[in-house]
Amino acid sequence: MSRYPVGALAFCALALGQTQSLTFEEYRPKNSLVVPQSPRTKAKFPFVDVHGHPRSMISDAKLPQLLKEMEALNMRMMVNLDGRYGEALKKTVERLNAKVPGKFVVFANLDFANIDDPQWSAKSAAQLEQDVKNGASGLKIYKNLGMDLKDGKGQRIKVDDPRFDPVWAMAGKMKVPVLIHTAEPALFFAPYDKFNERWLELTEIPSRRRPPEKYPSWETIIGEQHRVFRKHPKTNFINAHLGWYGNNLGELGRLMDEMPNMYTEIGAVLAELGRQPRFARKWFIRYQDRVMFGKDTYEPVEYHTYFRVLESNDEYFDYYRRRHAFWQMYGMDLPDEVLKKLYYKNAARIIPGIKESNFQ
Numbered sequence: 198m199s200r201y202p203v204g205a206l207a208f209c210a211l212a213l214g215q216t217q218s219l220t221f222e223e224y225r226p227k228n229s230l231v232v233p234q235s236p237r238t239k240a241k242f243p244f245v246d247v248h249g250h251p252r253s254m255i256s257d258a259k260l261p262q263l264l265k266e267m268e269a270l271n272m273r274m275m276v277n278l279d280g281r282y283g284e285a286l287k288k289t290v291e292r293l294n295a296k297v298p299g300k301f302v303v304f305a306n307l308d309f310a311n312i313d314d315p316q317w318s319a320k321s322a323a324q325l326e327q328d329v330k331n332g333a334s335g336l337k338i339y340k341n342l343g344m345d346l347k348d349g350k351g352q353r354i355k356v357d358d359p360r361f362d363p364v365w366a367m368a369g370k371m372k373v374p375v376l377i378h379t380a381e382p383a384l385f386f387a388p389y390d391k392f393n394e395r396w397l398e399l400t401e402i403p404s405r406r407r408p409p410e411k412y413p414s415w416e417t418i419i420g421e422q423h424r425v426f427r428k429h430p431k432t433n434f435i436n437a438h439l440g441w442y443g444n445n446l447g448e449l450g451r452l453m454d455e456m457p458n459m460y461t462e463i464g465a466v467l468a469e470l471g472r473q474p475r476f477a478r479k480w481f482i483r484y485q486d487r488v489m490f491g492k493d494t495y496e497p498v499e500y501h502t503y504f505r506v507l508e509s510n511d512e513y514f515d516y517y518r519r520r521h522a523f524w525q526m527y528g529m530d531l532p533d534e535v536l537k538k539l540y541y542k543n544a545a546r547i548i549p550g551i552k553e554s555n556f557q
């Protein structure tokens with residue numbers, strides 16, 4: 198790991214009698230601010246996590262523990278985005294519905310094998326139709342589309358590759374949303390230098406750097422995604438991670454005004470909201486019918502910070518992962534009606550299998 202001694206920090210280290218200078222990676226200042234605090238461990242209203250990857254937690258052996266944790270958080274339902282397709286999907290849906298009815302809905306995925314086969318589009322659309330008939334509530338597209346997914350000639354498959362059109366159209370026809378994760382934070386594609394806000398993360402995990410010689414620009418990939426949304430106005434898309442516009446909500450709003458079929462969720466981008474509580478509050482009120490609660494990585498204790506940012510009026514409190522954010526969080530103090538829409542009402546409107554009555 199590279200070392201970037203910081204003059205002032207080196208001075209502190211000396212003052213503490215330490216012999217080596219402190220680096221930014223090592224620096225762990227403790228929050229000394231004393232203000233009223235209202236930390237949360239449970240959401241104010243029951244909620245559904247629409248960006249769920251429960252993975253092994255939904256095995257028969259671990260399900261009871263997961264349900265206990267969900268209960269403690271007030272998580273009434275979870276969307277399992279990793280349903281796969283065909284027999285595997287059907288089995289997962291049947292098992293979860295039999296064991297824990299009303300707790301999970303399952304999204305299907307696409308099989309990219311044989312993507313060069315001229316029949317791939319028709320087969321994949323038919324597979325999705327069958328998967329929905331077998332109980333899938335949506336389609337999840339992972340970020341490999343547009344980044345690492347290649348055709349037989351080694352060419353990157355673009356997000357708006359026409360081969361996918363029949364699939365997007367089928368989702369619209371079957372009235373299930375497509376939760377789509379495209380690209381990564383724009384700063385992963387930006388110059389890796391001292392001005393980059395994700396410098397720490399890109400230093401700790403160099404494999405996340407997306408240099409221009411290896412990847413298309415962020416604007417290119419995101420532009421492809423938006424073209425899909427525009428081309429398929431009858432299909433609802435849930436643009437994951439605030440579409441990577443958490444640091445530019447004004448532009449996200451403009452895009453959502455232009456594309457009424459674009460919804461979004463807040464998984465893994467909470468730190469963007471927690472640093473702009475006043476503007477984010479106004480924005481969430483304006484777009485209250487279009488945003489859903491999502492978390493992505495399943496880690497119970499991390500939800501607490503989500504509740505606190507969304508619900509509280511607290512100031513300058515800690516976030517849970519330093520490499521996302523070296524700054525502190527502030528609460529957005531969202532009105533109850535906006536919270537209810539975020540927590541379950543919007544999901545119940547566009548995701549089959551999620552009923553508002555389940556959240557009373």
Ligand SMILES: [Zn+2]
Pocket residue numbers: 248250278378493
């Ligand atoms: Zn995901």
